[in-house]
Amino acid sequence: MQVTVRDNNVDQALRALKKKMQREGVFREMKLRRNYEKPSEKKARERAEAVRRHRKLMRKRMEREGY
Structure with a gap:
């Protein structure tokens, strides 16, 4: 950088x-x-982040479409 x-x-x-x-x-x-983060904790965190990202994307998409 x-x-x-x-x-x-x-x-x-x-x-x-x-x-x-x-x-x-x-x-x-x-x-x-x-x-250190246990593999199970890492998987759970990453899954939660993915859900959060998806919800945010859907919220923005709905807002654009006017729902």
Whole structure:
């Protein structure tokens, strides 16, 4: 991951880097890897995330269609 520093503005470059890392999911990955997660817990978490994503998609689709 690369961010350019313009006009010696390091603060702006840091903000851009943090935003990129957030979008890529680096912070979330670090949080998940902080502690060991049992395979059964991982499967349950991933299934719950998939359900959440699907519900959000359906909610947005219904909103677009005017229901």
